[in-house]
Amino acid sequence: MQPQAQTNFPPASNSKNWRVWWQLTRPHTLTAAFVPVLLGTALAMELTEINFGLFFAMLAASLLIQAATNMFNEYYDFKRGLDTEDSVGIGGAIVREGIKPKTVLNLAFGLYGISILLGFYICMNTSWWIAAIGLASMAVGYFYTGGPLPIAYTPFGELFAGFFMGMLIILISFYIQAGTVTSTSILVSFPILILVGAILLANNIRDLDGDKEFGRKTLAILLGKKGAINLLAGMFIVSYAWVFILIAMNIISPWLAIVVLSAPKAIKATKGFIGKTLPMQMMPAMKATAQTNTIFGFLLSVGLYLGYLL
Template structure:
């Protein structure tokens, strides 16, 4: 691609130079998928006892670092396998458009993992060393998402893997390190969050469906086709909101948790943004709206637990 064409792509994506290059490398729209589960798990713990702020902060930073490192591994290996090029939409683009050396991206990813590991030592010392085992497995799957001989991202299991580890597992750990216990209710409450986290990956794969198919991927979006994948995304959103409503009805979640339904607005925008669109650039707003659905839902869910703690409705 010529430098003029490259600049046109950067302009279309509103990509800027300087610090913005490194910020894009982190793929910030995905980082809320790391923040939300930690926040929700900690607020669930706060309903039962006072929380340790430093444990919360360490868990939050470690989770964000692992997510950012996973994004960097994604960029590195997609570049190495020839999946990303200057025309690719939605990636960080630091290698193919900004000229950052691939080895630099890999070194940063490993550094983030090391820092997360150090934070993990503190978390384990303050809670349980079993957390180290779970944390190492989570980091391994973060690497294997695009690394290794058979990347998870190339299979139909990317969404369920991301949802399980970035949703249920992180919520469970965040709750456990505060209470030193776990319950079936915590796992049940984690399900909608896991669904929304997985939906971010599904939305990404809907946008990249054609290019991914050409490069040997076999994601759910490819298996379902464009219309089928949109229908599946709609179904996931519906399940998550219905699940939440049932939990409120059963008293597992407080009445305050009904405020999470405000995120339906973004979910609807995400679905509408995919319908009738074929070009990746056209689907970028839908991808963003999907990530925002997770963010808004998770923040409102965590806040609803906090509201219930200080302003119970009954």
């Protein structure tokens, strides 16, 4: 039997504090939306002059969809009894700060509404096919924790997150600038697909024991903690190796080798899970995983820009 969600809320005195609302967006995850837009736009520089109106519209829409997805996560984790006052992590605005669940849900749908308006602007200046792709991405964001069979409860969370919040955002960002999708843009987006998925895997490694109690079947649970850590390390290795293979095949500029500067964060993330048993002890490793994606993607974009200039 699923435990009942807590109904006795703490005083909402902190709910008006801007920090509480900022934390509700889970800001450490927002780089997963920012980096793909930056990278997709950087990829387009070689083919066209950048339309900054479309760039900022795409960036804002991606950030809003990511923030809304986090709020849906907050709401449904509460409704299913996963969040308590003792839960580890940045979530818990409902159980710890007294924000009403309905407020969180309505705010998430409100952010979706704004992103749809931004999507209209993007479609009016590019293609209406973007609308269909955008709506599919929003549906995945909602059904990640919502609906009768949330994606988060299955072994496919990393794949959905990596594809829709990594590769697809890169390709849309590239398309709205260049008017096409190239094989190079697809190949360069692959490591970000992996690293965005790695962020979710790191989260699931931290929450493995608790998720198991609530009947989730995440990839981390199926592989076991040791297997999941090995997979995380493998994902990092493949991401870096992929870039150097593309360089060796003369598909991308050697300047993109600059991504190696982010490797210490990947090493820290992997080592940070080894030998740790408590969720709080694994928080630094989770943070390092997200930072790896951010720095890796930013350095890829810098490498593309340098290759374009030089």
